[in-house]
Amino acid sequence: MDLSSPDRHSSEPSSKSDAALLDGLKAKQPAALGCLYDRYGSVVYGVALKVLHSQPEAEDLTQEIFLSLWQRPVDPAKQGHLLRYLIVMTRSRAIDKLRSRSRTLNLVQRWGQNVTAAPPAHTPIEQAVFHERSQQVRQALTQLNDRQRQAIELAYDAGLSQSEIAQKLHQPLGSVKSWTRQGLLKLKQLLQDSID
Missing domain, CATH: 1.10.1740.10 (RNA polymerase sigma factor, region 2, helix turn helix motif)
Structure with a gap:
């Protein structure tokens, strides 16, 4: 044939x-x-x-x-x-x-709440744990590529929607969604590895 x-x-x-x-x-x-x-x-x-x-x-x-x-x-x-x-x-x-997307988002939000919430007067041990978690999240963020880190920081630190991020970065919405998704998946893996 x-x-x-x-x-x-x-x-x-x-x-x-x-x-x-x-x-x-x-x-x-x-x-x-x-x-x-x-x-x-x-x-x-x-x-x-x-x-x-x-x-x-x-x-x-x-x-x-x-x-x-x-x-x-x-x-x-x-x-x-x-x-x-x-x-x-x-x-x-x-x-x-x-x-999976929901689990990843929940994990990152839980970590974010633990890191960004201003701690009330805690014991020295609680303050040490808070500081360690904050360091773990910051360290994990440095391991993302620039696009992923920027999309996640604009979403969680600045509170921007994905559409707003796309406009701010002058990038297609699909690209921003992809960077966010990939970044969240990598963060989830990095943070789980640091727990284990």
């Missing part, structure tokens, strides 16, 4: 059944993945966007879903339900991402 022929490459895979394309995935044929992406990518993206309310995260999740399909193809016997399978998997992973 000549895969370099434009007619064969563009028309034949798109006319194949899901089962045939899934067999192609098992044989590691990129054209099969491309056809499934063309067929179902917009549905997967739509489900991800509806749950996550974030274009960059929905795009990332769409890529993750099809990468997962490439790495672990679905059994062709289930091909009649491939679309349903993709929708359920996308929704499930999107909900997992929301939970």
Whole structure:
């Protein structure tokens, strides 16, 4: 079979059944993945966007879903339900991402409250713990890249929304959301490592 022929490459895979394309995935044929992406990518993206309310995260999740399909193809016997399978998997992973985002935000907010709240008259031990936590957060912030640190500091120290940060930095909103998300995930990991 000549895969370099434009007619064969563009028309034949798109006319194949899901089962045939899934067999192609098992044989590691990129054209099969491309056809499934063309067929179902917009549905997967739509489900991800509806749950996550974030274009960059929905795009990332769409890529993750099809990468997962490439790495672990679905059994062709289930091909009649491939679309349903993709929708359920996308929704499930999107909900997992929301939970993770919420946990990360809560962790950083708890740490932030402990660090930024002006301590009342505490015992020397409580003051030492407060100072140590403050140092840990400041140290963790220095390990972020400039964009991530700036986005997080503007959000938490200056109280700006992500839209306001994007305007202040003259950057796209999607970039600011991405920097904040990546920075929060890295902060979470750094702070958890310092607890362990």
